[in-house]
Amino acid sequence: MSIQLYGLCETHSSEECNFYCRVCMFALCKECKKQHDIFEHEIIRAYKVNEVASFRLADLESLRDASDICPYKGNGRLVEVIYKRGDGIACCHGQGNVVECESCQYRLKSPSAKYCSIQCKVEAVMKMNESESVTNEAKRKVETISEESASDVKSFTKRPRE
Ligand SMILES: [Zn+2]
Ligand SMILES: [Zn+2]
Ligand SMILES: [Zn+2]
Structure with a gap:
């Protein structure tokens, strides 16, 4: 699985990737998410719960x-x-x-x-x-x-x- 949640975005180096597109199976930062407004792509937010990345x-x-x-x-x-x-x-x-x-x-x-x-x-x-x-x-x-x-x-x- 290639999701690297909570890493810094490659395109927007100051943003953490804490969104995830289920269709692309890819982690997104909030700037990427804005550009990633594709119909029917389900984007879910990740949360850190007790320091563990979770949905x-x-x-x-x-x-x-x-x-x-x-x-x-x-x-x-x-x-x-x-x-x-x-x-x-x-x-x-x-x-x-x-x-x-x-x-x-x-x-x-x-x-x-x-x-x-x-x-x-x-x-x-x-x-x-x-x-x-x-x-x-x-x-x-x-x-x-x-x-x-x-x-x-x-x-x-x-x-x-x-
Ligand atoms: Zn297990
Ligand atoms: Zn997508
Ligand atoms: Zn980004």
Whole structure:
């Protein structure tokens, strides 16, 4: 994921990028945002909650991006953390009913969640898509082969007799 939220804007060096366009998957500063007034591009604001870059859950609710991600409470609001929180090392083996992030093993507070952060979900979804496209590719190959052999048979048997 190439979002560098809270970095300084490359074009406007005095501005922090704390907006994010979902369509372009790009971080924007407030000056960029003004120029980025493209119809149907959803721009969401990022917040720093306890020094952690987050999106407000309310901003994500209309989008399906937020499903499976563990919500956190910060500044009285529910937020979704943007960046991965765990280090991939499971820390709480042997304790039942502990839910860990499927990508980075960060311990989750919500039992229905699968990921600690938006980054972890994006990574997991990308992995899924990769393996899916591999299977599709293999399937397509099998299909073309069987189609070819089928048409071979047809042209063979339907050869007009004289
Ligand atoms: Zn955009
Ligand atoms: Zn800018
Ligand atoms: Zn995670």
